[in-house]
Amino acid sequence: MLRRLIIIPISLFFVVAFSYALVEIMPGDPALAIAGNTANEREVAIIRAELGLDRPFDERFVRFFTDIAQGDLGRSFFDGQIVSHEITRYFPASVEIMVLSLLFAGLIGLSLGALAGYFRQRAPDSVARIVITALQAVPEFLIALLLIFFIFYLWRWAPAPIGRLSLTDTYPPVVTNFLFIDLILAGDWNGLRSTAHRSVLPVATLAIGTAAYFAKVARATIGAAMSSKQVQFARACGLSEFKVLQYALLQARGPIITYTAILVAALVGGASIIETMFSWRGLGQWGLQAILNKDVPAIQGFVIATGSFTMIVYLALDLVVAALDPRIRHDRG
Amino acid sequence: MTAAESSPGTLRAHFGLWFGLTVITAMLVAAVFAPLPYDPIKPNADAVLQAPSAAYWMGTDSIGFDVFSRVIEAARRDLPLAFGGAIISAVIGVPLGLATTLKGRASEIIMRGLDAFQAFPLLVLAIAIVTLTGNRLEMVIFAIVLIETPRMMRLIRSEGLAIRESRFIEAAEAMGARPRRILFVHLLPNVTGIILAQTSIAAANSLTVVAALSFLGIGVSPPDPSWGVMIQAGARLMTSGQWWVSLFPGVAVFLAVMSLNLIADDLDVIFERTSR
């Protein structure tokens, strides 16, 4: 258990060092590259000073770390906003889309996987395998386009992909930055309905892509558990098939939870593109824009924020797995 | 010949492998040899947004590019990028992964570092790297290698550690075999299946990364086609009904990625069985 906690600072160090390295890999004069061709000498000099390129490497490196340790991620080159403020402003929207899609993905994926695992080597399993293999092969942005084409264009079941609220809706006063929560706090039920409606396509996009992976791991682990001696003994004792499936799930839940951590990391990446396509205005969209703008402090902030976030998710799920398994739980005490 | 090798059901049993190999081979052959009906980088202003027809099999886009010609031309760019990236990852990742199976604190620390790396949203990382280094094609490969090599290493390491514990390695040590012999004669041949399967998966992943990058307009210069660029070109048209501009390159990505995954699945099964 202690080992897991020791890893956090090491991992965070890697994350920060990595975000720092991103500037270092820029070819030629990074300041010139960032400022662009139209910039004058003075603008370039300002960026250079901002990046600390006029100082020796080791000094810059230490400086970078001490700044971050104090929560100072600098200001955006692009619009001058304080990066840490921008992150707290956009992060909640990303959490919303990720939690929602993870929820749906888990629901769909685990059911599909459990079905396939339970009926392994029979017809439902074969069908599920084909569905999983096919879904895994569709890039998320393509799923988004197909959903837009069918559900918005052909069938008109969902509104146009142009943001979380329609142009006629007004945004509620900011309390938590979580739009759903703020709308509830403001008692704006029309707005809530509107944003829920507009969440369908982006959430479905991410959920479908992620569900395939959930289904894959659930199918494999539950399938293996179903042919285990434990399940055989449970059946031989006359337990109902429902109970038997529960036994198999108990065995499979550890690996599935561990795998969820990897899916979260992938989801953060996928969310960037999907948020942009649907103008979701979350951290992903903000970060992607920062990258395309070569807005170095914002990129570094984005990398550190997402890296730390997934790291924490990893750790939390690791602890959940340990807490659920009596074998690990008891060894600790 | 074992019973498994000679059994009549092989082709049916490994449908995925044969399907996948056929599709990928067809794509490669088309990319290399197929004559293109139209110039893929010269638009025809008289034929804008034509629906699929006898003249334009997959229709044309809003500038007047022939979608079919560009789907094939794009394969010439996307497939080598993905395969190149995957193969380089294997070439680097396999020896490094095997090296970490040697006992030692250093390898433990390296693996911890890689664990931390896995926590990154890797797609975002790839986008950042390629953008910041000036949007060049070779940086796409670099990004792919950066993403796929740790995965290869982890897999080879865990597989290698398992095989290291096996009796035949112990028997080889007991007969006085040197480490080099154990590595090349005993360890490596037993991870070949995993390497092939993982390289196939890496190629599939890379193809998705290439498509995502070019979808965002990263890593490719404008007139050159790439499946992602073409999907992007049709993205807006999806809401006005011209589905074919995005759909056909999308299908190409889908088929290629699925084929590579199917190949990997079956390779796993085949190698698992012949060694047990």
Next chain:
Amino acid sequence: MSLVVKDLETRFITRQGVVYAANGVNFTVGDGEIVGIVGESGSGKTVTINSILGLLDPAGRVRNGSALFDGTDLLAIRRRELRRIRGARIGFIAQNPFGALNPMLTIEDQFYNVMRAHRRADRTEVRQQALEMLRRVGIAGPERTLDGYAHELSGGMAQRVVIAIALLLNPPLVIADEPTTALDVTVQRQILDLIKGLIREGQRSMLIVTHDLGVVAQYCDRVVVMYSGRVVEEGPVAKVFTRPLHPYTLALLRSVPRLGTEVQGLGGRVPDLLSRPTGCAFRHRCAFAKESCAVATPPTAAIGPDRAVACVLDVEREVPALVVD
């Protein structure tokens, strides 16, 4: 109580082809009897009990036959009815207790689940009965055991828990699949003595699958010898083990090392179950094989009132007696 298995045929559909695992298995377990099924790997002994209990892999299919348990055909009834019999009327003792017990649940929960699968009962009631069962299988601290998990137990203790679960609902028949193979030698005897005591005491019947001839000789009343998915010889242990009539039984008994005599092994290998056997499956390894052995599957012939042998030889005259020093 009686269990009558007739013409049981089980196959597995695998990627390599059809595996003919059981090819017409016949035997009976009478009231109060302990019957041992003995055979080497691939003989179909485990497949036989898994077929009877409906525990086959998805790839396995019972193609033919019946298993009459007190007149009810276990192979023909609905799964719901079979489930009511399993655990309540037929107890099952698994080979490896750590594989069988659920590591995520307390031992008490596992007793509770089994009880609840068959009866309405509340927790305190089940706990009382579980404590009683644990005491009867010789567990010293039953309260602590109930509150703990499987991984906290030693191998012998875990197997005692499995036995307690198997006997919780007082089943008239117990099926045991290699119940001591996974245990240490000095523990095996303790567990076997325990099982036999509980079976006799409760006037139950037992079917025990094993590859250990010693277990059969010391703990069983009757023995069923299997080879290549078929019963080759059946009868009282006292008779079969002192005067085996099938050449395979004879060869098995001769393979047991005895001081001062050279052990006699069998040449050749167990036939491949991927092809349907024609003729006697043992003929390639049999010292007395004739041409006629290849023609047809030897029919099972009754020898006296309580024995049966599947061999074309005039077994009493042509198969030599087992010579022990």
Next chain:
Amino acid sequence: MSLIELEHVHRTFRRPDGTVVYAVHDVSLTVADGTTVAIIGESGSGKSTLGRLVLGLLTPDSGRVAFEGKTLSTLSAEEIRRQRARIGVVFQEPFEQLNPRLKVGAIVEEPLIIHAPNLKAEERRQRVSALLQEVDLDPQIAARYPQALSGGQQQRVGIARALIMQPSLVVLDEPTSSLDLSVRAQILNLFGRLKQARGLTYMFISHDITTVEYFSDHVVVLYLGRVVEQGPTAKVLRQPRHPYTQALLSARLSVDPSVSPPHLPLTGDPPSPTRLVSGCPLVGRCPIETPECARAPIALQTKDEDHRVACLRA
């Protein structure tokens, strides 16, 4: 002459969770040239660890392991490697000990490639063929992969590999326990024949007392990493003095239904080898223990010439 000497050998392992396993604890024994010494014990008794110490695959924490008079710890890595040509090994798992990607021929000739690199390929092939025949295998089998063979055939391949360098010692680590009864007998007979023909010394690791009785000249009984009794097979197994040896013998089940098994003196399971006990390891299960037994380590005492027992009441 003694081929192997072990003096006060200790070996521990550390599990991932940090607990220490006392696998071999203060073991001393010698194996004379040309004999078969059986190491008998249950799981966790340290018998396989002992075999690996002799093979040099493990090094002792303390104590001395010597083979043909040379102490292993004083040899260089290269010398140990050369030494390994002199010791063959056959493992319990017939298939797992063979590399599934090599053909039988390549498996059997591998020691020759390592230790006699100058030998011509044709010469190697001939030696492999001759040896395959000696272990009752068709030389044609050299062209097949091990997974196509039966368990008995695989085990014969393992034996051929162990013998190709003409070693003086062969360590047999439960070589018959995962084989079917009918095959087991053939393999035991093969071992006997090879020993006679080649003058081999066997170190035979087993948990099956019937096989040991049939097969060995000397017996070493291990319990929780310690030697509790040792001596000539005839003495140890006919007049066992240690309660543990007696228990092992009475746990054996006769295949003769008219012989009922004797009373089993031991109760309970063997304890976990993670606990280091100060006195006799059998305390707690022993029918004749006294308070004294738990107090101090009990040394092996000579009872009848070469019959030695570690028991205060024997």
